[in-house]
Structure formats: structure tokens, C-alpha cells
Amino acid sequence: MNNARILITDDEECVRTLIKKSLERENMKVFQAKSGKETLNILQEESFDLIILDVMMGDMNGFDVLKEIRKTDVHTPVIMLSGRGEDYDKILGLGMGADNYITKPFSPAVLCAQVQAIIRRNKEIMNVKENTKKLTVGPFVFNYKTYKCYKNNDELPLTSKETKLMKFFMENPNQVFTKEQLYQNVWEDAIVDDNSIMVYIRHLRAKIEDNPEKPTYIQTVWGIGYRFSVES
Template sequence: MEQIRILIVEDEEPIRKLIYKILSTQDMLVYQAQNGSQGLEMINKYSFDLVLLDILMDDISGYDVAREIRKHNLQLPIIFLSGKKDDEDIVKGLDIGADSYITKPFSPSVLSAQVKSKIKRRKEILHENTDSNIIVHFPFKYDLNTYKFYKNDIELKLSSKETKLMKFFMEHPNQVFSKEQLYQSVWQDNNSDDNSIMVYIKYLRNKIEDIPSKPKHIKTVWGIGYEFYI
């Protein structure tokens, strides 16, 4: 079995060594980067199963490193490990795309459990992506066999029309469609009804968005229509 490969991006050597000791004793292959620039260089050169990322570093902040990772890789687990404990810092890190945020000082057992949990989830996603009957765009998943839709592995109950519209979005992520195109594709009717589309978009936002009034996934593209953004 191939070893799990972890990258630590941390400018404090004692913390790097501590994390290395914790994870390497659990049969993980642990790499170390002493700043953000070195971390990005290693990410571009090697393949990792998870990145542990400090925030306050001399050259590039952990936030910027995470943003750069997410431009090219949506599935690589990122765990922030930081002394910044304010709620706004934690929320910012999660909004950028981190999978978890652990504050310093940290418990070795909690760190180890978080790492194992995120890697297990990544393996499940990679396995699901090889199943042609399951569409995965994290945190969403649509099962073509059962017509069930999930967010963070929790099933969301959708009506028949909501299911058809969500299936279409999952099959066409990051593409902009007019209301007419959506109506014809989902309702299969050339007589477009803008009001029906707007109503069902509202229903879906209420079910899948964290803040329906500020949608991050089903976005309005003014003057054109809608985009399912991942």
C-alpha cells in the first residue's frame, strides 16, 4: 500500500519537528516546508494527500497559499494550524477552502484524528469519482441510480423538479445558462417560463446554500441567467 504523503508548511522549526514526529510514527511520509514559497514549490513538484498550513509566515501568508492551491486543486485536503484564534480568522480560513482549522497549542491526538479523517474522506471522494453513476463536486454529490442529492454526505430532500434542475447543474458545473436554456433542458418545453425557473432556483438556494441570500454556488449572472459555481 502506498504511503500517505503529508506536507507541513510552517515557519517555526520546533512545531514542524513536533508534527513530523506525531505523523511519521503513524506510517505517514511527511515533508516539510519552512515558508509559503517553498510550500507552493513542493506542491507544484510533488503529489500530496494533505497539507498542514500555518497562517502567519514571513513571505506568503497561509491564506494566500491556500488560495493558490484551490485555483488548481479543489480536492486536496487543507488543514490550517494557527495561533490566530478569533472567529473571524477561522471563518476566513474555512471560506478560502480549508477543510479544517486547528488552533495552537494543539492536541497531538486531535491533530492525528483530523488528518486521518480528512484523508479518509479524500479517498472516498476519489473512489466515488471513478463511479460513472455518481457525480461529485465537493461538497455535493448526486447519485444517478437513486436520484438522491447530498451535501457533505447528508441527503437533501428535493422535489422532482428540483432534482432534475440540480442534476443538470451537477452535469454542467461552472457554465452559464439562460433561463430559457434551463427551462428547455429541465422541463423539455420550448415555451419558456422565466417565473418557474426563478421559483425553483429560490427553492434550491434555500436547501443547498449556507446563506441563501448570499449564494456561493447557484449564482445569478446578471443579464444572462444562472451558473452553478464550484
Template sequence: MDTAKLLIVEDEEPVRKLIKKIFTEENMIVYEASTGKEAFEIFTKYKVDLIILDILLEDISGYEVAKRIRKYDIQLPIVFLSGKKEDEDIIRGLEIGADNYITKPFSPSVLSALIKSLIKRHKELLKEELSSNYIIQGDFKFDINNYKLYKNNKEIALSSKEMKIMKFFMENPNRVFSKEEIYKYIWNDQDFDDNSMMVYIKYLRNKIEDNPSKPRYIKTVWGIGYEFVI
């Protein structure tokens, strides 16, 4: 799992430092805020994986911070950590959209287990959402909805035919196809044009390969056709 990033919003410094120590020892990147304003500034500047949020802050309440964050991100896990133990406080926090509500004093081991579980689930949900909208193969990501290709998260401009060929390859990695098979699929034409096929493969290699003269991704299988290698 990628290094998790955690935001702690707590105005009591000893509590904040304790929580930071717990998760720093778990090899997480931990950001700290003592006010709602600082929390929102960090949230907008850094992409965090979870927020631990106190309710009683110096400027605005943790409830208000959570409401503002939910306007921008409805999926980000938020855990309230508060000395307010009344049922109505807990219910209000959960109704705002918190994923959990822990009261003080708390068990460091229980808090650690809960936070790690929520971050893992959040990352898995994001991965599922990403995979439903993209084809991801090795260094490449194909945006199905917008027909865009990315290599190492940098967009590569392709023509419509090049885009179709690349989509075909990414849907069928590590498989050998004859030139005729690829041509008929892309051009929807029974009359095979070997020259057109070779020209477009050359164009595509010039755009996606690090060294087009020694292709790493689109391999020529002599006497047969091509293979997109991952």
C-alpha cells in the first residue's frame, strides 16, 4: 500500500503529538492542525487519506470543518475524536458524514487499528472506481469515457485511429495478433491494407515508445503481426 497521509485536527497539543507519534511509527505521513482554518488549508493543499477531527476547536467547530470538507470530497474518511460523549453529539457527527466517532480517553491500539482499516478500505474503493473508468496496463492508462491515453500519468495526444489501436492493445495485452486481425477490428474493413497498418503502428510507436527504433511495448512478431507487451 502507498504511504498513507493523515491529517490530525486537535487543539490540545499533547493529544495531537501523541496521535502523531502513533501513526508516524506506522510509517504514515502526518499533518497537524490546531484550528479549523489550518485544517482546511492543509486539506486543500495536500491529498490526505483520512482526517482525525476534534470537535471543540478554537475558531470553528469540528462539525463545521467536516461539513466544508464533505462539500469537496464525499468519500474521504473522517473520524471524530472528542471528549463530547453524549448520544446527541455522536449522532450529529455521524449524520454529518463521519465514518466513526471515538470518545476520549481512547486506546491508542484501537485507534490505530480503526484508522488503518478505514484507509485501506478507502484506497480499495478508489482503486475500484478508477478501474471502472480506465484500462490500466503497466505504464499506460486509457480513459474510457474521454478517450485519452496517459503514460506515467502524462497525456499522449493520439489520432482517432491511433487511439483505437491503443485501446485494442490495452484490452488484449501480451497476446499476438496478425496484422489482418488488427486491421479488420480497427477499420471494420475486410480488404486488408498492409501499408496502412504498418504506417499507423510506426506513428503509434513514435508517440509511446522511449526508443521507437527498439520498441519495448509494441513488439513485432515476425511472420505474424504484433503484440502489446506489459
């Protein structure tokens, strides 16, 4: 983990200093930003192994910052910090692409361990993609080179949009996503109504589930959205 580059964004200097000291003890190189806009400006010039991002800031909240980061196709791992521990906030942050959501007050030692684990896992994922060009989740395999998906070694007859949706689910297993988040990540800027997303989910279930009437992989989380559920 030596020389890992970390960007800390928090409008409280005491919080930034506390995290900085903990990470530097692990030989990480720490950069700081005190606002969301400063973070976005820094990311135009620098790259990092991980970003620690506060949710509640004066100029723009961490959710908006994360949304802008992902819109620019920056996939750097992000840990969100917040004094708000409601489940909806956690689901929103994780669904937008955060890798973890930690509530304040927090243990600097635990945060440091999370940083190390996420960086290590991200490097392993990138190595797998680079070396095999395949992603395996449960009985499913996605081939990045051919853009084909398989279940138990049998190719799934997916349309282009179903392929994108399946790829997104496989890259984010066991996370809950609202319909709006699926629009943003799969349809990007296209306008898709609730009925359309339900139709795509139903068609995908028909192709990947053993029993589409009782789905075990694409689960409905009532009142929120959907989860692609597989064993860890």
C-alpha cells in the first residue's frame, strides 16, 4: 500500500487532519480539498487511488460531487463520510457509485483499514479485467472483450440494452439501485419511464432466472428499486 495517493474532501480542517495523520502513518500520500468544487478541479489535473468524500459541505453536497465524478468516467474508489446514518442516504451513496459509506464519528484506524481493503480489492479487480477480460459473479460470466454474457457456460441471448443492464448488475452485486440510478448508469441521459424499466427487468429475468415468477437474482426491493443478489 506504499505511495497510494488519497484525496480527502471535507470542509472541516480537523477531520482532514485526523484522517491525513492516520493515512500517512501507512505511507500513503495524502492530498486535501475543502470543498466539492475544489475536488472537481483537482481531479481534472491529478489521479488518485481513492477519494474520501464528505457528504455535508457548504458549496455542494458529496452526492452531487460523486455524480459529477462518475459523469466524467472517473472510476476511482470513493468512501463517503457523513453524520447522517439513515439507510436511504447509504443506499443513495452506494447506488451512485460509492464503495463504502461511513458515518461520523468514526474510528481513524477502521477508516484506514477500509481504505487499504478497497484499494487492494480495486487493484485485484483491475488485474482480473486486464488479464482475463472476464467478470465472474455466481453462475454468470461477462466477457468484456466480446460483450457476451453466460450462465453456467451457456450464452444468454441478450439484447444490447439487456447486456448493459446485466453488466451493470454484475459489476455491482448485492447493492440496491433505484430506477433513477439505473437510468443514469445504463441509459445515461436517455429518458426512460417506469413502465419501460419494468419491461426490461422482466425480459432480463425471463432469460437469467430459473423461475422468472420467483426471481432469486434480480430482486425487487419494494419502495426503492432492484438488487442483483448473488452469494458472496
